[in-house]
Amino acid sequence: MKHKDYSIDCSARNSITVELKNETVMKSVKEVCELTGVTRKTLFYYDKIGLLKPSYRKGPQRQKLYNAKAIKRLCIIRILKEAGFRIEEIKTFLEENNKQEEIIERVKKNNQNNLMKIEKSMNLIEKIYNRINTINDMEIEDLLQMMED
Numbered sequence: 586m587k588h589k590d591y592s593i594d595c596s597a598r599n600s601i602t603v604e605l606k607n608e609t610v611m612k613s614v615k616e617v618c619e620l621t622g623v624t625r626k627t628l629f630y631y632d633k634i635g636l637l638k639p640s641y642r643k644g645p646q647r648q649k650l651y652n653a654k655a656i657k658r659l660c661i662i663r664i665l666k667e668a669g670f671r672i673e674e675i676k677t678f679l680e681e682n683n684k685q686e687e688i689i690e691r692v693k694k695n696n697q698n699n700l701m702k703i704e705k706s707m708n709l710i711e712k713i714y715n716r717i718n719t720i721n722d723m724e725i726e727d728l729l730q731m732m733e734d
Contacts, residue, residue, distance in 0.1 A: 611641055611650035621659050628659075636676055637662060669696045708734075 618625050631637035632649070637659055639649035651659075658679065665675045669692050678688050712731055713720060723731075 611643075611652055612656065614649050614651075617651045617656060617659065620656065621663065623659060623663065631659075631662070634672065634676075636672065636679075668692065669699075 612620065614625055614628055617623070618628060628637070628649075632639060637655060640652040640655045641650045642648065643650055661679070662675055665678060666672075670678065670688070674688050674692060678685055709732070712734070716723070716731075720728075
């Protein structure tokens with residue numbers, strides 16, 4: 586996404602890019618949401634749990650403002666979330682560099698387990714599809730066998 590002060594790409598399919606044209610530029614909540622595709626509610630939640638704090642607060646209403654470093658962190662959070670990381674894992678990943686490999690391995694294993702469940706489900710759907718005309722007439726033993734395969 587292009588912006589007059591930043592060039593940002595937070596898609597998990599692309600590299601993280603935050604190019605500053607002016608390092609002192611701060612973005613409002615609305616601008617950060619538009620730049621990154623994160624909802625206002627999500628941004629406030631990340632602030633509440635300490636995952637992403639505003640870089641600065643301004644005025645009597647304490648308006649939240651974010652600099653490029655905070656926006657880059659938000660992009661990394663989005664990528665990790667899309668990769669299957671839970672919020673606590675993201676927090677640990679960002680705060681404790683010595684645990685990053687361990688967390689990646691755990692998420693990878695969890696994703697592999699989920700993939701196996703999906704593959705099993707797809708195989709079962711295929712069996713049901715192939716027997717769609719006869720499934721209601723099948724014996725219990727045959728149905729149980731179908732579930733186990």
